[in-house]
Amino acid sequence: MVNVDISELFREKDFLKICAPMVRYSKLPFRVLARRYGCDLCYTPMIMADSFVQSAKARSNEFTTCTDDEPLIVQFAAHTVADFVNAAEIVSPLCDGVDLNCGCPQRWAMKEGYGAHLLTKPELIRDMVLQVRNRVSERFAVSVKIRLLDEDRKTIELARSLEAAGVTFLTLHARTTQERHSPIHEDSLREVCQSLHVPLVANGDVKSLQGATRLYMETGCKGMMAARGMLENPAMFLGNSSTPLACIQDWVNISLDLGAIFNCFHHHLVFMMEHILPKDGRRVFNCLKTKTDVLDFLRENYNITYIPGESGLSAESDVITCNESSDRENNSTGSFFTSSIQKYEVQDDVLDSLGGLYD
Numbered sequence: 039m040v041n042v043d044i045s046e047l048f049r050e051k052d053f054l055k056i057c058a059p060m061v062r063y064s065k066l067p068f069r070v071l072a073r074r075y076g077c078d079l080c081y082t083p084m085i086m087a088d089s090f091v092q093s094a095k096a097r098s099n100e101f102t103t104c105t106d107d108e109p110l111i112v113q114f115a116a117h118t119v120a121d122f123v124n125a126a127e128i129v130s131p132l133c134d135g136v137d138l139n140c141g142c143p144q145r146w147a148m149k150e151g152y153g154a155h156l157l158t159k160p161e162l163i164r165d166m167v168l169q170v171r172n173r174v175s176e177r178f179a180v181s182v183k184i185r186l187l188d189e190d191r192k193t194i195e196l197a198r199s200l201e202a203a204g205v206t207f208l209t210l211h212a213r214t215t216q217e218r219h220s221p222i223h224e225d226s227l228r229e230v231c232q233s234l235h236v237p238l239v240a241n242g243d244v245k246s247l248q249g250a251t252r253l254y255m256e257t258g259c260k261g262m263m264a265a266r267g268m269l270e271n272p273a274m275f276l277g278n279s280s281t282p283l284a285c286i287q288d289w290v291n292i293s294l295d296l297g298a299i300f301n302c303f304h305h306h307l308v309f310m311m312e313h314i315l316p317k318d319g320r321r322v323f324n325c326l327k328t329k330t331d332v333l334d335f336l337r338e339n340y341n342i343t344y345i346p347g348e349s350g351l352s353a354e355s356d357v358i359t360c361n362e363s364s365d366r367e368n369n370s371t372g373s374f375f376t377s378s379i380q381k382y383e384v385q386d387d388v389l390d391s392l393g394g395l396y397d
């Protein structure tokens with residue numbers, strides 16, 4: 039795999055359309071779908087860097103890719119320079135850059151010193167970036183996903199120090215750590231963007247191509263990152279206002295060809311069909327428990343069937359795992375696997391509950 043030059047990618051377009059890191063959801067099958075429906079850049083879900091470095095099992099469980107899965111940024115949760123740098127080195131042959139999560143506001147993360155807690159330690163974030171820059175090739179991207187600090191002046195100071203440390207770009211979720219569903223701060227995005235030379239990616243409530251274009255015009259940010267909008271409608275960046283049936287058909291073929299587990303296969307369909315199914319249909323569909331029941335429902339109601347091999351991908355021949363061995367291997371699983379971070383049940387009103395899943 040040859041690394042895609044992410045700086046060059048930003049130069050090629052007005053703004054990049056980006057599928058956000060999403061624990062459990064921005065995995066390989068969904069990234070394949072997102073790319074086929076207009077995304078320029080995709081992220082893995084957040085991976086615990088210490089587990090990734092210490093355990094071969096964590097590496098194969100938490101990270102898969104394939105040759106077309108590019109450009110790809112692997113996001114890590116880390117709270118030591120060594121974990122972030124070692125994880126970046128190990129994964130660098132299989133992706134185009136790494137991102138440090140400094141935005142996760144969940145209680146467990148704040149308590150353990152991960153995610154948004156790092157915003158209180160700007161020197162540490164800076165060192166993490168500097169050391170990756172020193173150890174991995176210059177073409178390899180390093181970025182940080184942050185939230186707003188309580189004053190724009192402080193956010194700008196942090197952003198500038200990370201720019202000086204060598205980040206390729208920055209992502210700003212335009213809410214503070216305490217804010218959940220309030221409107222994003224567009225003025226802050228504009229201010230921070232204008233104070234940097236590296237590209238700034240805007241995040242928060244990007245739900246349509248029209249909305250992304252408007253935010254680009256308002257703020258000048260060179261990337262528009264969507265999380266919940268992409269789950270609801272993976273074709274949003276092509277200008278579709280809801281998930282087209284062709285996209286659902288593609289999801290069925292891609293996810294089953296790539297061997298996605300039932301929960302992943304079904305949860306994504308629940309999100310994509312939230313605005314397509316009538317309320318009664320949603321109640322039935324969201325409670326289905328087997329692949330056969332889901333496929334029967336889709337065939338009877340929408341004439342969608344699984345056509346094996348139609349995606350052009352196969353779990354056996356196309357999926358690449360990270361076999362890179364690590365000097366620091368001790369076969370413990372580090373702090374914990376990302377997959378154990380949140381227990382999540384699909385509820386009837388799924389999209390309403392999504393915000394609470396990560397925020």
Ligand SMILES: Cc1cc2nc3c(=O)[nH]c(=O)nc-3n(C[C@H](O)[C@H](O)[C@H](O)COP(=O)(O)O)c2cc1C
Pocket residue numbers: 058059060061062063082083084113139141142183211241242243244263264265266267392393395396397
């Ligand atoms: C299901 C889910 C999982 C998420 N997982 C991550 C993650 O792994 N890393 C991260 O930085 N942010 C994560 N987020 C936050 C999003 O990347 C994004 O910052 C936030 O949802 C705001 O963007 P949106 O309005 O487009 O949803 C997650 C959000 C959701 C809804």
